[in-house]
Amino acid sequence: MWEPYQMDELKKEVRAAGFKRNISNLSNLFNHPMSAIVSLGGCSASFVSPEGLIATNYHCVEGSFLQFNSNKEENLFERGFVARERGDEKKSAPGARVYVTLESFEITDKVLEGVNDLTDSLARASIVQENKKRIIKECEDSPEIECRVRSFFSGETYKLEKVLKIKDVRLVYAPPAHTGEYGGEIDNWMYPRHTGDFALLRAYVSEDGSTQEFNKANVPYKSESYLKISSAGIEEGDFVMVLGYPGRTNRLLTFNEIKWDLEVGFAATVKFLKRGIELIDEHAKEEDGTKLKYRGLKSGYENYFKKISGQIDGAKNFDLIQSEQGTWEDFVSYVNTNASHEEKTYLQELLELIDQEHKERLARTYYGNSKLISLVNRVYRNAIEKEKLDSERKSGYQDRDQERMTNSIRSLAYSFDARIDKEIFLDRLRDYSEFDSSLRRPKFSQFFKLEQDFELTKTEVNKVYSSRYLSAESFSELMKLSIEEMNSSSDPLIVLAKETYEESMYYEEKSESEGARRQLLKSKFIKLLRTYYQSIDKQIYADANGTLRVTYGNVKGVTLQDGVSYKPFTTLEGIAQKHTGVEPFNAGKKLLDLIKAKDYGKYVYKPINSVPVNFLSDLDITGGNSGSATINAKFELVGLAFDGMLETIISDYKYIPQARTISVDARYLLWTLDKLEGAENILDELVIVN
Template sequence: MSKFFLSLLLLTPINFLFADEGMWEPSQLPNIEKDIRAAGFKGNIKKFSSLFEHPLNAIVSLGGCSAAFISDSGLIATNYHCIEGSYLQFNARRLEEDLFKTGFLAKNLDEEAQSAPGARVYITQESTNVTKAVLKGTTEAQSENERYKIIQTNRKNLIKNCETSEEFQCEVRSFYSGETYQLIKKLIIKDVRLVYAPPQSIGEYGGEIDNWMYPRHTGDFALLRAYVSPANESKEFSKENIPYKSKNFLKVSKGGIKESDFVMVAGYPGRTNRLLPYPKIKFDVQFGFKHYVEFLKSGIDLMRDLTKDDEAKALKYRGSISGYENYYKKISGQVEGAENFNLLEQEEKNWNKFLDFLDSNGSTSEKNALDALLEISNEQNSESINNMYYGGSSLIGTASTIYRHAYEKTKPNEDREPGYQERDYERLVNGMRGMEYRFDAEVDKGIFLFRLDKYRNVNSEDRRKTYSELLKLDGPYEETVSVVDEMYAYSSDLLDMSKRIELLDASIDELNASSDPFIMFARSMFNEGMEREKKNKARSSLQQKNISIFIKSLRRFYKSQGKDIYPDANGTLRVTFGNVMGVELNDGVYYRPFTTLEGISQKNTGISPFEVDTKQLKLINNKEYGSYEFSEIGSVPVNYISNLDITNGNSGSSTLNAKGEFVGLAFDGMLETIISDYKFIPQTRTIHVDSRYLLWTLEVFEEDTRLINEMKIVR
C-alpha cells in the first residue's frame, strides 16, 4: 500500500459525536451504557465489555481482517475477500482446478487445506495500561532522537518480558495518538486451514461494479479452522495437529434480525484518526485525493495491460489489481462525499469553535503544540506528494529487507530495530515464500519503469539523491531503462524462493561481496536511508509529544460540551453498535434494509461479475428456501444495512444481536457515505452479509451437513 494512502487513513478531522458513532474500546462500554441501552441492548454490559468473557473472547484477528470462532472446534467465520490471498496460493497449488470458479468445501478434517505461509489467528489475552512504563526516563530537556530511543527501548523491554513463549505475540499500541499506551498480549495460532470458500459467483457477486454499493447481493463469507498440536500448543502446519478447542464461540442465529433490531460489530478496525487538525483535512480533500486517485487509476490500467495476455501473471496480480480498484473507488467516493456533505465547510466551523476555546482556555504550551503540529503536517504533505511514485520494484524492496536484516543482526537482539529482531525471523521467511505467488519479474519491471518515468518529473532537489543517481533520473529516460533492464537481466538469487530465504541468513560482509544488482542497489542506498530514518524518528517523536498535548486540549473542549471522545482505531479490539435500518440518500430513493435471493437472479446477466451459478439460480427460481425464509420479506435475506461505524480492518467482523449471537459479517460501506472515514454522518451505513444466507448456502446450495451440525445454531 502506498505510504500516501496510509497518510489518508491516518488523517481525519475533529468530529462532533452521534450516539451511534464510535469504535469504542470494550472497557469504555459501561461509560456509554445509556446510549447502548437506548439502541436496544438488554444484556449484561459488564460481561459484554470484558475481553475474557462471551462474546468478546470469541472475536479474533487475522492480521488485517477480523473474524470469530463459531464452534468449539476452532471453526472461524470471516469474509471471502479476507482469505483471498491464502485462496490465491492454494489455487496456484491446485493448477488442475479453478477454485475461484468452483469454490472449495472440505468434506472432512483431512481435506481442510493449509493456508498461505504466514497465515495466523490472533486471540487477545490481556490488555494493560503501560503509559508510565513507556514514557519512563523521558524529559523535556531531551533531544527528539533521545526521546525516541528511550521510548523504543521501553517498548521493546515491555514486549520482551510479555512474550513468555513463542505462542504469544505482544505489542505496545498507542491510544489517543500517544497520550496513553496499552500492552496487548495475543495468543498466536500458526496452523490455519481453509474449510469453505463459496464459488466466486457467490463470494464476489457483483464484483467491482457493486463494490461500495447498495442494494448488494454478495455472499462475502468464508470459513477457516485453527489447529494446534496434540499437546494444545501453537505449532506450524503439521498433519499431527488437531482442531483448536475454542474457550468460547458464537452461537449462530437462524432467526436472524429484523428492521430496527439492535446490532453490534466486534472486530479489529485498522486505522483512523478523527482527532487531527482541520488544515490537514483541507489539504487532503482539495489536493491529496486528486493525486492519489490518478495514482491508483494509472496502476490499475498498467497492471491490467501487463497481465492481459498471460493467465498465470493475471492470477498473481489479481489481489493487487483488486486492492487498487477498491481504493480507487473508495477515494473517488470520498471526493464526491466531501462535496455532497459540505465536509470542509462543516469542519471549518467545528475547528474555529475549537480555536476559540483554545484562545479563551488554552495555555501557551497548548498553543505552541498546535503550531508545531501544523508545521510538521505541512512538511509531510509535501513529502507525500513528491514520493507518491517513489519505488515500485518488489525486488528492490526484497533486497532492502534482506540487507537491513543482515545489518541488524550485527547488534544484540534487544538493540535491533523492531521488525528485524529474532521474533520477526519467521515473518520475514514467510514473506519470502509468499512472494512466489504474487510476483512476476516482467510485470514488476514494467511497474517500476512506469513509476520511474513519473518520479523523474519531481524536482531533482525533492527526489531521493542516491536513488536518482543510481537510476540516472536526471538524464534521458532511455538511460534509466537501460539500467533497469540490466538489473532485472542479471539478478538470479532474488528470483528463487529458496535463495531468497538463504539470503536472510547471510552476513553483512557476505552481502557486501554480492554481485546481485539488487543487493548492490540496496547496499548503495543504505546509508542515505538510515539518515532519513533518523530524521523521521526525531520528527515522529516531536509529533507524538505535541499530539499528546493537543489531545488533552481536545478532550477538555469536548468535556465542556458534555461529550466523550473515543480513541482512534489502531488494530485493537473495538465495538460499535446501532440498529438495522434503511436509508434515504437521494431525493425520493429509499434503500430498504434487506436484500433477497430474488435480487441475485434479477441482476443475473450470465456474464461475470453478474453470472449466477446454475444450481443456485434453480434453487432461487424454485423458492427452495429451506428453513431460512424471513417471513417479513418472503425470502432468504442476503445482505442488510445498519448505522454502525466501521473502517478498514473491520472486514470479517462478526455482527452480533442483543444476545451476543452471530447474525452476520460486516464487509463493506456505502459509497455515498464513505466520507465517514473523515466525518461520521447520520446517513452512514455498514453493509453486512446475513447469517441466514451463510447457512442457506451451506445447507441448501452446498448440501453440507458436517459444518451445519458442528455449529450451535439457535433461533
C-alpha cells in the same frame, strides 16, 4: 468504534438502542462474546464452534487460502471449496494467522519512561523504541504469545496488547467466487448488495495446546467461547452489534490535515491508483499466470480507488470542509481563550510540521514502488542487524521478526513477477524523476540517473532486474548470506541495496525523529482536544487502530439520495435480477434454479418473503472490520460485516449518522451450506439456534 471498556460508560445509550442484557459482559475481553472475536491480521473473524471453526468474509480468505491453493488444475475461485471432513481442509499460505486478544492495558508511562518534553527528538525516538522493545520482550513470555504496543490518540496513550497467535489455520469452506464476490468491483461499496461474502476456517494447535505451524498431528483449537448462529435472524429495527478490529480512522485530525487530504491528497492518490490499475491491465497476462498473481494487488488498487472516489464525493455531499472548518474554528477559539502560551506554541509547531510533511508526501508516494527492491533492502538490512545482539537490533529485524520476513519472501512465489514488478517500478520512477530534486533522495536518484535522459534510467533499471535474485527460492538463499558475503557480491540488486543503504538510514532517522516530535506534539494537541470536548460535553474515543472495538446500533435502511430509499434487506430474487451470466454477475445455475423454485427452507424471512442475502445497519465500522461478527442482543451471530457504502465512506473522517454497514445475513450462509452445498458436516458442527 468504542473500546470495549467504554461500554460501561455507555449503558444508557446501549439500552436506548434496544439492548437488554448485562452490558459489562462487553467490556471484559475474557467474557463471552468478546473472547470469541479474533483477528486474522487485516480482517476480523469469530469462533463459531467449540472445535475452532471460524467465520469470516470470503474476501478475507482470497489471498492466503484461495489464491494460495489455486493453480491451473484446481481453481478454488471457480468451484469454491467444501471440506467434507477434517482431513480435506486446505492449509494456508505461510504466515496466515489467527490472533486472539488476551489482554489490553495502558502503559503510556512505561513507553515514555526516560523522555520528557525537552528530550531531543532523535533521542526520544530511540528511547521510546527501546522502551517498546523491552516492554514487548517482557510481555512475550511464551512462543504463542505476541505482544504489541498500540498507540491510541496519535501516541497520547499507549496500550499493551497481548494476543495468542495461532499458526495453523485451514480452509473449511468457501463458496465459488460467483457467490463470494457476486457483483465484484461493480457492486463493491454499493447497495443494494447480493454478495455471499462468507467463508469458514479452522484454527489448529498442537496436541499439548501450544500453537504451532501446520502439522497433520495438530488438533482443532478449542476456544473458550464461540458464537452460536441464529437461524431466526434479525428483523428491521433490531439491536445489533459488530465486534471486530477496525483498522484506521482519521476522526481526530487537525484541520490542516483534513484540508490537505480533501484538497490535495485524495486527488493524488486517485491518480496513483488509476495508473497502477492500468499498469497491471497492460502487463499482466492470463497465459503466464501473472494475471492471477497480480489479481490481489489490482483488486486492492481498485478497491482503494473506488473508496477514495467515494470519499471525494462524500466530502462534498456532507460539506466536510465547511463543517470541519467550523469545528476547528470553535476549537481554536477555545484554545485562544483557555490554553497556556506553551500549549499554543506546541499547537502552532504541530501545524507547521504537518505542512512541511505535506510538501514532501507526494514525491514519497512515487519512491520505492518495487517489491523486489523493497525486499532486497530489508534482507540487506537484516544481514547488518543480524550482526548485533538480538536486543540491540532495530525492531522489525529481531529474531521474532525473521518469520515475517521469510513469509514475505515466500509470497514472491504467488504474488510477484519480476517483469511486471519492473514495469510498475519504471513507470513510478518516471513520475518520481519529475519531482523537484530537493524532494527526491539524492543517492537513489543518482543511482538511477534520474537527472539524465530516462532511457539511461531504463538501462539502470534493467541492470538491477537482471539480478539472479528474482524468485522466492533465490531470495531464500540470499537470506542465508552474511553482510560480508553480500558486500562482496557484484549482483546488481545487492549493489543497489548496498549503495543506497546509508541514505535509507538517513531518511529513516529523519522520519523517526520527525515522528517522535509529531508524537509529542500530537499528544499535546489531543490533551487540548480532550479538555475542549469536556467543555462541550462531548464523548471522545480513539481513532481505529486495529484493536478490538465495539459498535452497536440497529438494523435499518437509509435514504441517501432524494426520492430513493434503501431497504434494510436484499433477497435471493435480487441475485437472479442482477444475473447477466457475465462476471461479476454470473450466478451459478444451481443457485438460480433454487431461487426460481423458491426453495427457501427454514431460512425464509417472512416480511420479504425470501431468504435475506445482505442487510443494512447503522453500525460504525471501517476497513479491518471485514469479517466481523454482526451479533444480536443475545450475542448470536446474525451476519458478517463486509462493507460500507460509498456514499458515506467519508465517515472515516467524521462520524456520519447516515452511514451504514452491509452484512451478509447468516441465514444466507446457512441456506447456502444447506441447499446449495449440502454441507451437513458443517451444519452439524455449527450451533444453530432459532
